[in-house]
Every structure is written in C-alpha cells, then in structure tokens.
Amino acid sequence: MKVVIIIRKQSDKKYLLIDTAVLPNVFEEVIKVKEILNSGKVKDITEAVKIVGLSRSTYYKYKDYVFKVTDGLKGHKVTISVTIGHKMGTLSRVLDELAKYHGNILTINQDIPINNTANVNITLDISELDCTIELLLDKIKEIESVLKVEILAME
Template identity: 45%
Template sequence: MTSQKAVFYLVREEILPEAIKKTIKVKELLKRGEVKTINEAVERMELSRSAYYKYKDYVFPFYEASQEKIVTLALLLEHKQGVLSHVLNTIASDHGSVLTINQGIPLQGVANATVSIETADLDVDLEALLDKLRMIEGVKRLEILGQA
C-alpha cells in the first residue's frame, strides 16, 4: 500500500468555485456557534449537503492552516521611535511567541525587519493579528515570508 503526501496550495478566494467558498462559510458558522446543525448552516448558505460533505475535509481558511506553526513575517518599518516595539507588543498581547527578530539599518527613513512567531497560543486567528499589525502607524508593508 502506498501513501501519498498531501499537497497544499495557497489560492486567492476569488478564483474558487462558489461551492467551495460556501463550504468554508458553513464551517465558520458552525465553529462560531451561529448555527447548531449542519443542516441549518447549509440551508443558510444555500449549499447542498452533498457539496458540503464533498469539500469539508479539504478546504480551510488560511489562518486555520497556520495554527501551531512558526510564521516568519517581513516588515518595512518607518524609522521612528517605538514602531518595532509596538509591533512586538501587539504580537505579545495576542499571546504570539516571538522567536527571532532581525532588523536592518534604516535607509531613507525605513528599515526592513523580519520577525518569526510561534502561533500555537494565539488568542486570535493569524489573519486578525496580521490586520492589527498592518494598522500600526509606521508599518509600511507586511508580508508572510514563510511557515514551518
């Protein structure tokens, strides 16, 4: 018997078929407790039960795939006092564990930084944390470099 290793792709939502998008939304309704049964969730999303069962074990929001992982972020920060500190405090306030920090010398008023965080104990999903970090004054750019 041969076992195949699962292959994963990161795909933008807008190219997914409606049935897959609705399956993800059904799973979110159930996870948040907004509905009590799968029947109620699929009816609300106007999705057939068979489509839900066909895709449910194969589609996940990005943040779910990132739980209990190490994520490395690349940031472009304004050279102003406290910007990196605010980034680190925001990660810590949501119980992200900072593993490494590297910051380059500021050039032309900005500095590149990379921060690796462990996401196992995050209080929020990764996307919510990234949104918070992007909103910090002085964060010019934020990208995910990789995951382990």
C-alpha cells in the same frame, strides 16, 4: 469579505496560502458552512448548506480539504514580513503588539533602512496566540509607520 484559505496538496501534505479573490466562491461557502455548524445555530449539515446556498455534495467534496488559516494551527509557526518606516520606536511597537497577544517570537531579521523603509521578518510560535492571525496582522497594520504586513510562511 476577504478570507484567506489554506488548501492542502494531498500528495505531499503541503499547504498553500491563497487569497480568496482568485478562488471560486465555493471554497468560501464551505468555510461559511463550517462556521455555521461550529456556532451551534443549526441542527445539521442540511440546514447549514441551505443557509449558505451550497449543495450537500459540494460541501462533502471539499470539507476535508479547505480550512481557514486559524483552523488547527496550535503548535505551529508563522513567519511574517513587516515593512516599516524609518521612525524611532516602530519595531518596538510591533514587538509589543505581538507580545500583547501572546505571540512567542522565535527569530527577527531586520534589513538596514533604505529610502526610509526597512523590511523585518519575524517568525513566531503561535500556539499560545489568544486571537486569530488575521486580527493580529490587522493590529500590526494599525501601528503608525507600519507600511505593509503579510504572511510569508506557515508551518
């Protein structure tokens, strides 16, 4: 399971978007404990860490510093990069998908197609998004002629 985790750099309150493939498993395990706790399936932290196989001390060490992308994003902006094939209507379908999930488009910057592909950077207000950012990106990736989708920045 690929999960993207935000890690806060405490000194200046910056966030980094890091693919979990390069992180120790402990960060994903902390996220799993949080999900189990939020689901209400367990009574307390002791039960949740036991299910995941994480020590309580490790959980407490990282719990205030490791979050999923979707945690606490209300009122925030995200800039995504979409690489599309030069086919009529592709950008329109991408924009329709963003609107379908209530992403409020703030800016769109599109490059001229070169070698039948174009880069489009879209900045969205995601405060009213009615799905996870991961699901939204997956839906955009499913659109015909969309070659690549990635998050460039988050605020």
